[in-house]
Amino acid sequence: GTSFPLVSRGMNEVGLAAKLTCVICSRTRTVHVSSLKIRKTNVVSVMSPAGCPHVNGFKVDNWKQNLRVIYQCFVWSGSAETRxxxxxxxxxxMCGAHLNRLHSCLSCVFFGCFTKKHIHEHAKNKRHNxxxxxxxxxxxxxxxxxxxYDKDMEQIAKEEQRKAWKLQGRFFPLFNPSVGPSGLHHSVGEKYSTWEPTxxxxxxxxxxxxxxxxTTNCTIGLRGLINLGNTCFMNCIVQALTHTPLLRDFFLSDRHKCEMQSNSCLVCEMSQxxxxxYSGHRSPHIPFRLLHLVWTxxxxxxxxxxxxxxxxxxxxxxVLHRHCKDDNGKKANNPNNCNCIIDQIFTGGLQSDVTCQVCHGVSTTIDPFWDISLDLPGSSTPFWPLSPGGDGSTLNGESHLSGATTLTDCLRRFTRPEHLGSSAKIKCSGCHSYQESTKQLTMKKLPIVACFHLKRFEHSxxxxxKxxxxxxFPLELDMTPFMASSKESRMNGQYQQSVDVYSLFAVVNHQGTLESGHYTTFIRQHKDQWFKCDDAVITKASIKDVLDSEGYLLFYHKQFLEYE
Incomplete structure (x- = not known):
């Protein structure tokens, strides 16, 4: 479907047939071209594909150096400073947003939204192509x-991307033809490798x-699970884990290297x-081996x-963390200092700041977490009402109609300063005596997948x-206001940009009472396609079904991954 420009000066018309062979399936197809021009000397003169003709207007003066600077500073951003x-x-x-598929003009210093057509308006007005x-x-x-596609520009992009990967300590592509079928460049490390066929x-x-x-209606990855006797609690979590994008990519790329007996390794069973x-089978799966290993x-x-x-x-x-724990001695960038896939995806850091009420000295500790448990109104724990009420206002994508409690309310309560009182005095390192203090929790480091546990079961x-x-709860959640860095910025009178945005991809629900109930899961298959997983039965669900559900465990995936 590509048109080739032809030179017609001083030539005669002839008919020409070309054979095109696919390098993958080796099938050959004959293509007839009726309007080629040939010189009288019978030497065929066909120009090579020119690609986009408007690129030449950019390729002047120091265009290569200018393009490299753009890739270094605004695209790949290898160092922490450039990020x-x-x-x-x-x-x-135009609008001040940092998302919406931001594009930069190559002819001048202008950033514009592609989604809102701001970069299109600039290109039309300035004639920058x-x-x-x-x-x-x-x-x-x-x-x-x-x-x-331009060969020269693509080469510059690849070179600058590799330089950025080296600065970030990442591997080159996992499968590299120049290194061999299983070649890995171990001199630098890539967390999430690209794939090339060997x-x-x-x-x-x-x-x-x-x-x-x-297609967008593809149901590969959707499969029911047989209930083996009150095992809906396991089935709903398995559905959430199997639809966690990075965990799925890890297991489907055979990245696990087992060092224990495979019949007792939970990671090997999860891999299977x-x-x-994702085999394409539609019949429900019977997870008896998984249940046996969990019991073990x-x-x-x-x-x-x-x-x-x-x-x-x-x-x-x-158990997954213990069975795939990285024992090479390298420390990872998470509070557990572990390189295993579980900690890379699920581990975050919770910062606790205890402030002395006398000398105002602050004692800070950071603890790892896999989930965040949130108190609810109606529990015996006093709940601080935070909703604006029935004014219909929106915060973090959540509507506050009829004074409904939102996930943001629960997070604001979780991160609010709490006075510990005279019965819980802590020895202050500044005063060297026991003093009353306040305690505040914030997020020091967010995980790739954030799991929120709504504490619906009360035991006292x-x-x-129940x-x-x-x-x-919203489809998109901005965690920036709950970060420790946001707290510091507010104290310094600075504005913190929203960069820690998450997308909902799984919701676990519980129906029934504390003594008798049933678990189901809503999972997101594609951007706007949701399905309800009820053990062996899977049915299509609407976004309204998801957002109207009670909600027990909420799984959010970070929209943009930052390499550190």
Whole structure:
């Protein structure tokens, strides 16, 4: 479907046939071209593909150096300094937003939203034809109205990307033809590697020409789970984990290297489970091996009694963490200092600041967490009302209609300063005596996947009950206001940009009472496609069904990953 420009001066018309062979399936197709021109000397003169003709207007003077600077500072951002500069300066010059597919004009210093057409307006008014996507580095031509390919520009992009990876301590692509089928450049490390087919994989593709077309309605990865006797608590967590994007990519790329007996390794079983889920089979899976391993490694969950889904989640993450823990001595950038995939995805850092009421000295500790447990109105714990009330205002994408409690309310209560009182005096390192103090929790480091546990089950000496309070939760959640860095910025009178934005991808619900109930899960298959997983039965759900559900465990995935 590509048009080639032809030279017609001093030539005669002839008919010409060209044979095109696919390098993957080796099929050959003959293409007839009727209007080629040939010289009288019978030497065919066909120009090579020129690509986008509007690129030449950019390739003047020091265009290569200018393009490299853009990639270094505003696209790949290899160093921490350039990433900070990018976060501060890369905002739309029209609306001030930093998302909405921001593009930079290649002819002048202008950043504009692609989604809101601000970069299009600039290109039309200034007649600047080319812009660069600041997230992926693609070059867009406003005349051709498409992303274009230019060999020289692509080479510069790859070179600068590799330089940035080296600064970030990442691997080169996991499968690199120049290194061999299993070649890894171990001199630098990449957390989440790109994929390129090896010679062996290309050979397999040639011998298996059949392809499965994946559409937006594709249901690969959707599979029910048989209830083995009050095991809905396990099935709902398995559905959430198998639809966690980075965990799925890890297990489907065979990254786990087992150093224990495979029949007792929970990570090996999870790897097999992912293979089963994404095999394309539609019949419900029977997770008997997984249940046996859970009973073996988490004996408090053994038996056919109904268990708590949240308790199972923490136990499963703990066993997975122990079975795939990285023992190479390298420390990771999370509070657990562990390189295993569980800590890379789920571990965050919770900062606790205790302030002395006498000398105002602050004692800070940081603890790792896999989930955040939030109190609800209606519990025996005093709940500070935070909702604006029935004014219909919106905060963090959540509507405060009829005074409904929101997830943001629960997070604001979780991170509010708390006076410890005279009965809980702490020895101050400044005063060297026991003094009253205040305590405040904030997020020092957020995980890639944030799990929020709404404390619906209350167990106390006087009460054992379920709290049915409805909590409104959004599809997109901004965690920036709850960061320790935001607290410091507010104290210094500075504005903190919203960069820690999360998207909802799974919701675990509990129906029934404390003594008798049932767990189900809503999972997001594609951007706006949701499904309800009820053990072996999977049905399509609407976004309204998801947002109107009671909510027990909420799983959010970070929209933008930052390499440190």
């Amino acid at each position: 900070k500069r990018k976060a501060k300066s890369c905002i739309c010059h 080319l812009a660069i996507d600041l997230l992926y580095g693609g070059i867009y031509c406003f005349v051709c109205q498409d992303y274009i 010679k062996r994989e290309l050979e397999l593709l040639r011998h298996n020409p059949k392809r499965r077309k994946i 489970l992912f293979q089963e889920f 490694h988490a004996r408090h969950l053994a038996g056919y009694e109904q268990q708590d889904a949240h308790e199972f989640l923490i136990a499963a993450l703990d 000496a006087k009460l054992r009950r 709290i049915p309070t409805y909590v409104s």
